[in-house]
Amino acid sequence: LTENELIALLRASAIDPSARDLMDDAAVLGLGSSQLVLTHDMIVEGVHYLADDPPTDVAWKLLAINLSDLAAKGAKPVGVLLGYMLGDDDWDRAFAEGLRAALSAFRVSLLGGDTVAGGEGRRALGLTAIGTCSASPPSRAGARPGNHLWVTGTIGDSGAGLALLQEQLKGPNELVERYRTPRPRLDAGQSLAPIVNAMMDVSDGLLIDAARMAEASGCSVAIEIESVPLSQAFLSAVGNDRESRFKAITAGDDYELLFAADPQRSSDILALSQSLGLAISRVGGFRPGTGLIVEDGGEQVPLPERLGFEHRS
Amino acid sequence: LTENELIALLRASAIDPSARDLMDDAAVLGLGSSQLVLTHDMIVEGVHYLADDPPTDVAWKLLAINLSDLAAKGAKPVGVLLGYMLGDDDWDRAFAEGLRAALSAFRVSLLGGDTVAGGEGRRALGLTAIGTCSASPPSRAGARPGNHLWVTGTIGDSGAGLALLQEQLKGPNELVERYRTPRPRLDAGQSLAPIVNAMMDVSDGLLIDAARMAEASGCSVAIEIESVPLSQAFLSAVGNDRESRFKAITAGDDYELLFAADPQRSSDILALSQSLGLAISRVGGFRPGTGLIVEDGGEQVPLPERLGFEHRS
Numbered sequence: 170l171t172e173n174e175l176i177a178l179l180r181a182s183a184i185d186p187s188a189r190d191l192m193d194d195a196a197v198l199g200l201g202s203s204q205l206v207l208t209h210d211m212i213v214e215g216v217h218y219l220a221d222d223p224p225t226d227v228a229w230k231l232l233a234i235n236l237s238d239l240a241a242k243g244a245k246p247v248g249v250l251l252g253y254m255l256g257d258d259d260w261d262r263a264f265a266e267g268l269r270a271a272l273s274a275f276r277v278s279l280l281g282g283d284t285v286a287g288g289e290g291r292r293a294l295g296l297t298a299i300g301t302c303s304a305s306p307p308s309r310a311g312a313r314p315g316n317h318l319w320v321t322g323t324i325g326d327s328g329a330g331l332a333l334l335q336e337q338l339k340g341p342n343e344l345v346e347r348y349r350t351p352r353p354r355l356d357a358g359q360s361l362a363p364i365v366n367a368m369m370d371v372s373d374g375l376l377i378d379a380a381r382m383a384e385a386s387g388c389s390v391a392i393e394i395e396s397v398p399l400s401q402a403f404l405s406a407v408g409n410d411r412e413s414r415f416k417a418i419t420a421g422d423d424y425e426l427l428f429a430a431d432p433q434r435s436s437d438i439l440a441l442s443q444s445l446g447l448a449i450s451r452v453g454g455f456r457p458g459t460g461l462i463v464e465d466g467g468e469q470v471p472l473p474e475r476l477g478f479e480h481r482s
Numbered sequence: 483l484t485e486n487e488l489i490a491l492l493r494a495s496a497i498d499p500s501a502r503d504l505m506d507d508a509a510v511l512g513l514g515s516s517q518l519v520l521t522h523d524m525i526v527e528g529v530h531y532l533a534d535d536p537p538t539d540v541a542w543k544l545l546a547i548n549l550s551d552l553a554a555k556g557a558k559p560v561g562v563l564l565g566y567m568l569g570d571d572d573w574d575r576a577f578a579e580g581l582r583a584a585l586s587a588f589r590v591s592l593l594g595g596d597t598v599a600g601g602e603g604r605r606a607l608g609l610t611a612i613g614t615c616s617a618s619p620p621s622r623a624g625a626r627p628g629n630h631l632w633v634t635g636t637i638g639d640s641g642a643g644l645a646l647l648q649e650q651l652k653g654p655n656e657l658v659e660r661y662r663t664p665r666p667r668l669d670a671g672q673s674l675a676p677i678v679n680a681m682m683d684v685s686d687g688l689l690i691d692a693a694r695m696a697e698a699s700g701c702s703v704a705i706e707i708e709s710v711p712l713s714q715a716f717l718s719a720v721g722n723d724r725e726s727r728f729k730a731i732t733a734g735d736d737y738e739l740l741f742a743a744d745p746q747r748s749s750d751i752l753a754l755s756q757s758l759g760l761a762i763s764r765v766g767g768f769r770p771g772t773g774l775i776v777e778d779g780g781e782q783v784p785l786p787e788r789l790g791f792e793h794r795s
Contacts, residue, residue: 176597182592195594200514207612262483278496278500279501281496285526
């Protein structure tokens with residue numbers, strides 16, 4: 170089965186509204202006076218990280234991609250549980266030290282988990298992150314026609330970093346860092362959550378993730394490709410033409426926040442960008458109807474065949 | 483590294499007291515007025531289940547072993563997150579249906595999780611279970627000298643069931659069911675939690691798990707091997723001599739509750755056993771000092787070389 174087919178089958182088990190029909194980045198569970206946010210992401214060798222990525226970076230990434238799901242709900246991380254498949258001794262030691270450093274950087278405690286003997290194949294590592302959030306955290310389903318679409322940071326760096334590691338590209342090492350050690354936008358998520366209508370993290374590519382937000386929200390979305398924020402490193406390594414920009418918005422692993430907001434929130438958002446020292450860019454808008462279009466200078470342009478990663482995250 | 487060596491390294495990351503130093507079945511997290519219990523267990527093909535076990539039973543087991551950790555804290559399950567590695571289509575479909583049935587049997591909702599493409603090697607599946615519990619759930623560290631040691635149900639059935647499947651033994655199919663579809667003692671756990679001093683589930687074998695409870699509690703423990711509760715199925719398939727009884731207490735996967743209680747709680751415990759319709763048997767007691775002894779009719783007998791599963795669960 171594909172991932173989507175399996176999720177369709179599992180939906181029969183997601184009877185609690187907290188599960189958000191398995192459509193969201195995280196489950197949101199009301200518990201007494203608290204709102205709990207729960208997420209579990211796995212990474213597989215050769216799929217989500219490269220076999221020769223440093224184990225300290227793999228530990229960082231496993232934590233960061235889960236914290237990114239909490240960030241998308243505006244949650245504050247509380248702790249994590251680790252599901253670890255043992256490998257060779259040096260790798261295990263370096264991973265444990267990398268996880269300690271990463272948890273310490275985000276001031277999060279390891280709470281528990283499980284370790285098992287590894288198999289012969291690719292290793293799979295899982296992590297559950299638990300956070301708390303406000304009474305009504307944003308889902309990905311709240312965008313409305315007329316809302317603006319915004320994204321934090323820059324897009325495409327991580328995909329360019331992976332291309333560098335695969336020797337398909339030359340460019341600054343900063344791109345590799347974006348691939349190996351993504352920064353979950355926890356502070357931005359907490360500040361944005363009260364003023365957005367929908368929010369998610371960009372993990373499979375801006376284009377496909379924007380399409381998912383539009384679909385969940387029952388509207389269509391237009392991306393203004395010339396407005397997609399690109400880093401100097403990306404521009405120098407990949408370029409600034411339309412093809413380069415399509416590369417950026419169809420690559421995965423950005424772990425930036427993508428959100429919908431009313432136009433009258435724009436000045437609040439730009440002020441927040443200033444105070445956080447983090448670029449927040451308007452990259453399009455929501456419209457009535459369904460579907461996804463990409464515009465370049467106001468003209469609609471053809472969509473690429475592949476919008477992003479469909480069956481991977 | 484062995485599992486224990488890795489856990490020793492990871493302990494540096496378990497800075498929050500909720501983590502219970504990674505020594506307990508589950509983390510217990512105070513959150514507003516609620517106490518949250520969190521556990522994550524993985525199962526690996528060929529280690530925790532057999533490659534030809536029915537996928538519906540594998541789904542049941544993955545859920546049951548996690549709910550058993552909640553039971554040991556007297557917790558009520560709230561929901562689960564699944565970490566699933568895709569396999570072949572028929573297996574995936576049967577697993578999804580088995581998980582739905584198992585979740586429904588325990589009235590628990592799937593809240594979220596992740597699915598990833600499988601590797602070439604053994605499959606690993608993970609599950610995080612979340613529950614709520616009373617203000618001060620039992621740990622495994624609360625046993626005191628003079629406490630009695632008790633266990634629910636019968637011991638050794640699951641190990642005998644595995645031996646049956648491996649064609650090392652002949653006996654009733656009921657033993658195979660105990661191996662494939664263990665029953666977490668959720669009701670018993672919730673009733674026992676307020677009256678015990680320490681509690682854990684028996685997953686790696688009664689002998690090694692009792693030794694762990696004694697070590698965590700800073701006392702020694704004596705097992706009265708003639709008092710260990712054995713099922714009719716076990717007695718007919720394996721036997722009733724000392725060797726058979728050692729087989730029972732060194733086999734894993736019982737998922738019964740093991741607990742320490744003050745002697746004056748005995749009548750409450752036996753009344754509870756009546757009302758639950760579940761055997762609860764006194765199998766030993768805690769003493770000053772450290773270590774583990776086994777007695778047969780009041781005489782100390784030599785310990786086996788292997789106490790249970792050390793690096794597996």
